[in-house]
Amino acid sequence: MEAREKALTQTSKKARLEKRGKIITFICISIMVIAAASILFFVISKGLATFFVNHVSFVDFITGTDWNPSKTDAAGNPLVGALPMIIGxxxxxxxxxxxxxxLAIGAAIFMVEISPKFGKKILQPVMELLVGIPSVVYGFIGLSVIVPFIREHISGSGFGIAAATAVLTVMILPTVTSLTVDAIHSVPRHYREASLALGATRWQTIWKVILRSARPGILTAVVFGMARAFGEALAVQMVIGNSVVIPTSLFEPASTLTSILTMGMGNTVMGTLENNVLWSLAMVLLAMSLFFIIMIRFIGRRRKVK
Known part of the structure; x- marks a missing residue:
């Protein structure tokens, strides 16, 4: 009887602990969902105020090329064309x-298939270190090294899409490489063994078997890197020049959605047109981030189906 009562007591304790665990996890998930929904509602409501409160045409906002919210054109419409930032x-x-x-695919192949010991001991810690470097450090290096190099050896002032591309490439390279390494690691070992047993060389196995099998994961890595690059603000702002014009050259100053946002958000008054159009830019940026997330989930779903 005592053993049975003890077993029942332990069972009831486990049931209470499980119930508490469910409640705690439900509260955590609820907080995350509420926070995400609140952010979406806040950004969308503020972004739509430009079109419903200030009566700015959405078509003019997307296709316009002039950006000066404090001024108007001959017809009295504010100059809030976001096309240069979108193109940038x-x-x-x-x-x-x-x-x-x-570069990321080549580095991942070297780390996993060609020299796994060297890659795991040397290259993987280097990639992890690059991921942890703050974006302002990348921007400062670009401002101190890349911009003067372009100005002295190529053309222009050094600021522009070329400098921003170089900085962003280095920033997203470790992220794409790490995810690509995981994708190649996920390819079953018997795929390699079967290919080699049929007489294929190591390079043929890598090209025809491993990369094809890991293609959905590699595409996911590239899209994830693009999502990070699209939302990067500080590093790009420091090297792109922040000129609101449609770029005609890689070596001319340009601007992006994030660079204009970081420059203008602290200098506007809440509720004014100047502030609302910045929230509209944030809404466009949010929509593109959601688009990248949907692409990642779609690619991942296709990989599961196969």
């Missing part, structure tokens, strides 16, 4: 991804 953001992001992706 996409240009910097795509160029950085195109440069970082091949």
């Amino acid at each position: 953001s996409f240009g910097v992001t795509l160029l950085a991804a195109c440069i970082a992706a091949p």
Whole structure:
């Protein structure tokens, strides 16, 4: 009887602990959901105020090329064209991804397939160190090294999309490399063994078998790196020049959504047109971040289905 009562007591204690655990996790998840929903509601409500309160045309906002919210054109419409910043953001992001992706894939292949011991002992700690460096340090290095190099050896003032692309490439390279390493590691070992048993060389196995099998994970890594590059603010602001014009050259000053946001948000009054259009830029940035997240989930779902 005593043993049975003791077992029942232990069972009831476990049940109470499990119930408490469920309650705690539910509270944590609820806080996260409420915080995310509040941020979305706040940014969207503030961003839409430009179009519903200040009566700015959404088409003019997206396609306009003049940015000076404190002034108006001949028809009395405010100059709030965001097209130069949108083009600058996409240009910097795509160029950085195109440069970082091949380098990251090559580094991941070397770390996993060619020299795993050296990669694990030397390269992996280096990648982790690069991930932990603050963005302001990258921006300061770009301002001190890359901008003068472009100004002295290529053309222009040194500020522009080229300098921002170089900084962002270095910033997203360790992230893309780490995720690509995980994707290659996830390829089953018997794929490699079967390919080598059929007479394929190591490079043929890497190119035809491993990379193809890890392609969804590699694409996810690249998209994740693009999402980080698209939302980067401080480092880009320090080297891009912050000129609100449609860039005609990689070596001319330009601007991005994040650089204009960081420059203007502290110099406007809440509720004014100047403040509302900045929230509209933040809403566009948020929409693009959600788009990247949807792409990552779509690629991951395709990988699970296969």
